[in-house]
Amino acid sequence: MSEKTDTGPGQLPMVEGSMYGATAYLTSYLATFLLVAIFEGKRFVGDLIEGAGWIFYNAQFVGIEQRAPPGSEGTVDVPSINYLTGTGLERVGTETIVLPAVVYHALPVLAFLGAGYFLTRSFGVTEIVTGAKVGGSIVFGIIFLSLGGAFIFEVADVLGPNRFQALALAGILYPVVCGATGGILSAWVESTR
Template sequence: MTPQSATIDESATARYSSTAASAGLGVLAAAVGYLVTYVLIVDEVREVFGEDATEWKGVAWYFYNAHMVDVETTGSFGSFGSTSTVDFIAESGSTSATLLYVIPPLVLLGLGALLVVQWGVTDIGEAVVAGVPVTIGYAVVMGLGALVAETSSEGTVFGVDASGSVAPELVPALVLGGILYPLVFATGGAVLAAVFNAR
């Protein structure tokens, strides 16, 4: 192996490990955002949904709403069916609920900045390279979360089949919440920190 090829291998390994680290921190950012949401809104979730929804799923619906992702509700009664969307934060009168809108941007900005500070990055291009992979981990969590946060029920009312379900809208959860949010805010935090480091 020549010295040049060894340098190329080391460079590729470093890029791979930094991408993997950024993606892993994307998962961490989603978890931190959810936990902060849980602390702020769990009491309202208990009050609004009671026994109708699992507590963690109710919190997840607010978490998706904080990413501007609507929650879709569907229902059917016999041959009749309906679908609508809801933003629980917009419908809430609570100050705690309104605060949820700033949690994802703040967590992602902070995480992007942390990456750049940890790695001592001063170049804007390198900062973008550090921040963009956060999207990978964040998108995985947002996509899977939208699937597992679905709740559904079925039953019979006066001999007529009835069913209903509530879940975050999958495509907006992936595109808006999973890709655009971290792409804008984590990368933005990385770039801002790189500019600060360069001073």
């Protein structure tokens, strides 16, 4: 990293990574919400915020699962729902989405890729490995938001994003891979100037 910060070569920009990551998470969710409100709104009447959250998590391959109702013992053994792949839709009696699934899949990827790119660029990084580390540091701003979203996007404490998948896929894997890729791209662009 450049002399622009006081972080050493072995340290990650946690504060900046958190800010860029949180911004990317919120931006991609809000873009998903806007598209859901415009194109899929009839499917989620009354639950538009949760419905957009479900599609946002489905875009990162996090299933929507039914949990055992509060106060009941035992588990619910039903398949998870993914509006983008069509998994489990017969159970909820709805059709697939209107927009092509690739549009929703692209939103978090592009947001996290852009966050990693611009974060790394802000430090003037020219080394590929350092670029991957800096870009991947957006995970610090996303991990807690993605886990919190698994609770926020629940309906009546019985239907919501799978919490483990929300943490593993949407909270760690997607931001690290996409952010690091953006960081690598930024470092490569800076090194060729």
